[in-house]
Structures are given as C-alpha cells and as structure tokens.
Amino acid sequence: MAVESSKVTSTVVGANEYPDLVRKYQVSGVPKTVVNDRVEILGARPEDDFIRTAVGAASTLTP
Amino acid sequence: MPILSPSDAARVRDMLAGMTSPVRLAFFTQTLNCETCEPAKQILAELAELGDQLTVEEHHYLLEREEAAKFGIDRVPAIAVLGAQDYGIRFFGMPSGYEFMSLLDAILLVSKGDSGLLEGSRAMLAALESPLTLQVFVTPT
Numbered sequence: 001m002a003v004e005s006s007k008v009t010s011t012v013v014g015a016n017e018y019p020d021l022v023r024k025y026q027v028s029g030v031p032k033t034v035v036n037d038r039v040e041i042l043g044a045r046p047e048d049d050f051i052r053t054a055v056g057a058a059s060t061l062t063p
Numbered sequence: 064m065p066i067l068s069p070s071d072a073a074r075v076r077d078m079l080a081g082m083t084s085p086v087r088l089a090f091f092t093q094t095l096n097c098e099t100c101e102p103a104k105q106i107l108a109e110l111a112e113l114g115d116q117l118t119v120e121e122h123h124y125l126l127e128r129e130e131a132a133k134f135g136i137d138r139v140p141a142i143a144v145l146g147a148q149d150y151g152i153r154f155f156g157m158p159s160g161y162e163f164m165s166l167l168d169a170i171l172l173v174s175k176g177d178s179g180l181l182e183g184s185r186a187m188l189a190a191l192e193s194p195l196t197l198q199v200f201v202t203p204t
Contacts, residue, residue: 001197002150004178005188009135010197012165014156017099018138027200034198051184058195 001051007058066106066159072113078167079114082174086117089143091124091136099157103140106158110166117170142166146173160203 002010015022015030025034033041033050039057041050067075090107092100104121111119122130124139134143135153142154144166150173158166172178178185 001178001180001184001188001195002152003172003176004180004185005191005195006150007191007193008188008195008197009151009153010199011153011155012162012169012199012201014099014154014158014162015200015202017156021198022200025198025200030200030202032200034200036194036196037198047181048183048187051180051187054195054197055187055191058191058193 001054065109066102067109072109075110075167076113078171079117081171082114082116084116084147084174084176086114086170086174087145088117088119088170089122089130089134089145090119091122091127091131091134091139091141091143093124093139097139100140102159103142103157106163107142114170116174144169144173147176157203161201162203165199165201 002008013021015027025032029042031044033054035041035054035057039053041053045053065072088107090104092104094100107119111117124131124136131137136143138155140157142158143149144152144154152169152173154162154166156162180188
C-alpha cells in the first residue's frame with residue numbers, strides 16, 4: 001500500500017520488543033493493524049476488505 | 064555463528080535475485096540498552112551478503128538523531144526500506160520470523176516499485192485524499 005500511494009506510510013512493529021506501544025494500542029493478539037492511530041484492524045483480512053477499511057478510516061480521521 | 068541456516072540463506076538469495084533495482088536499508092541502532100540491536104545488525108549483515116542490489120547503511124541512533132527524525136524513527140532497532148524513493152516503509156524491532164519475511168517482501172516491492180495490488184485496491188488508494196498511516200503489530204511466530 002505504501003508503494004502504491006505516496007499518502008500511505010507503513011510501519012511493522014515487533015510487538016514483543018515494544019511493550020509501551022503494545023500498551024498504548026492495546027495489542028492483545030497479532031497481527032493487529034492500527035490505522036491513523038485510531039482504527040483497529042484485527043487479524044489477517046482479504047486484500048480488498050483490508051484496504052476498504054483502512055481507506056475508509058483515513059477519509060474520516062487524520063493522523 | 065550465522066543466524067540464517069545455509070538452506071534459509073539459499074532461499075533468501077533466490078528471492079533477492081528477483082530484485083530489479085537497488086534497495087538501501089537505513090538501519091538505526093545503539094550499543095547500550097538495546098538487547099535486539101546486535102542480533103538485528105547481524106541478520107542485516109547476512110542479508111546484505113545475499114543480494115547484489117541490497118545495501119545496509121548503519122546509523123547510530125543517539126549520535127544521528129536528526130537523520131532518525133528525518134525518517135520518523137524514534138526507537139531502535141529500526142529499519143527504513145529505501146529504493147528509488149522513500150515509500151514510507153519502516154520496521155521496528157529485530158527482523159526475525161514473520162517480521163523477517165515481511166522485510167523480504169518489502170525489499171522486493173520497493174525494488175520493483177510496484178505494489179502488486181489488485182486493480183480495485185489501486186483504485187481505492189488512488190482516491191485517497193488524506194494521509195494514511197499503518198502500524199502493523201507482529202510477533203516472530
């Protein structure tokens with residue numbers, strides 16, 4: 001997604017190493033994706049579903 | 064003692080042979096108070112040996128705060144995956160297991176400069192008007 005759009009940035013976080021981020025974003029299972037600091041996408045989802053959710057979140061929230 | 068087994072190294076070499084343009088990994092590390100920085104450094108060194116078009120550039124986080132800030136990096140170990148441009152792809156933590164596979168995927172995507180996404184996905188992203196930041200939490204297994 002980040003390669004496709006210059007508006008997208010993507011960070012992969014090793015959950016075991018950053019308990020502060022795990023607490024902040026209340027990560028209790030992986031994979032968990034946090035969109036614009038607010039919206040959560042849990043687990044692995046089909047590509048179109050994932051992108052629709054993420055883009056929908058971005059259009060209503062700014063980071 | 065290498066982290067990658069000979070068979071894993073051979074598989075990674077095959078994958079990296081698919082790179083079509085150079086990729087640079089800007090790696091931010093520190094010597095004290097970072098348990099995973101040293102193993103991260105080692106696995107990246109092994110990785111760089113396996114791809115002709117892959118380089119690793121080491122930065123000392125505490126001494127190069129400005130450079131780190133430029134890449135939005137506020138913790139170590141951290142990697143910025145950079146190709147023809149900076150696509151905004153970062154990795155925080157030791158790239159092992161699942162995170163290592165994700166890093167390989169990212170290197171290949173950045174090298175090709177093509178997301179490989181479905182047409183419908185590309186259309187949705189093309190319509191984006193505001194920034195979209197993704198933080199993907201993973202564990203090695």
